[in-house]
Amino acid sequence: MSKRIMFTGGSGKAGRHVVKYLVDQGHQVLNIDAKPLDNPKVRTLITDITDSGQVFNALSSYMGLHEFDPSLRPQPVDAVVHFAAIPRIMITPDNELFRVNTMGTYNVIEAAVKLGIRKIVIASSETTYGVVFANEPKDPAYFPLDEEYDVDPMDSYALSKVVNEKCARAFALRSGFDIYALRIGNVIEPHEYQGYIPNWIKDPAFRKRIAWSYIDARDLGQIVDLCIAKDGLGYQVFNAANDDPSADLTTQELLDRFYPKVPLKRKLAKYESLYSNRKIRKVLGFKQEHNWRKYAPKKK
Secondary structure: OOOEEEEEOOOOOOHHHHHHHHHHOOOEEEEEEOOOOOOOOOEEEEOOOOOHHHHHHHHOOOOOHHHOOOOOOOOOOOEEEEOOOOOOOOOOOHHHHHHHHHHHHHHHHHHHHHOOOOEEEEEEEHHHHOOOOOOOOOOOOOEOEOOOOOOOOOOHHHHHHHHHHHHHHHHHHHHOOEEEEEEEOOEEOHHHHHHHHHHHHHOHHHHHHHOOOOEEHHHHHHHHHHHHHOOOOOEEEEEEOOOOOOOOOOHHHHHHHHOOOOOEOOOOOOOOOOEOOHHHHHHHOOOOOOOHHHHOOOOO
């Protein structure tokens, strides 16, 4: 069924692919971003998410001129998807990153709840586990990394995402609305495989810090769509990743070579990701469509 979706950050690397996926499924999407989106099917409302007044106005806006009628109020919104953020450290000073990411998320969730929008999906991050941007190599407490892991951020970006998860949980408990946080892995766009895969095969150590996790941007679109469709879960955290590691080694070979001392929480399949997506497969019904091996050069 077609839904009306307000999407912040739809002009970004991940957002533009997720927006396209949602539109292709028949949903109406308004992109709320600081930059326009090059998609003729989607209107962009230029908005500063750190300004609560702008956010409140944006989330209560018309989807486009096609439905504008001065005698009518904008139609109800079915879901808000919040991806807008400074996407990593070392783009702005750390305190500015923390301010924008936390204030922006608070403003979006608060406005959505006060407007009665009962489904909110926010972008969290794999960095919350404290391994990606650690000051020095750090072994996880166990594998696979799952949603029960005690998050331990060590940088301003990861810390902002943990704060945002707490913010989402607080509003969900208070309102009874569904707010789902996606701990998104390393996002790979379709055109990036050609350049990345040879390095994944040649140097598996390069992606050790992210436990070889990845999420195809189109599969991320599927995950967001599934979140919008699944009601009644309250506050939830989901790892958003593909099924397999981004290395041309088995999972056991990766463990033996790079993490020999890290205990296993459970037995793992031959090519199972160390960044577990079991929950989204079980709870949401996620089925990956874009395994990286589909795009790997054929072996001679």
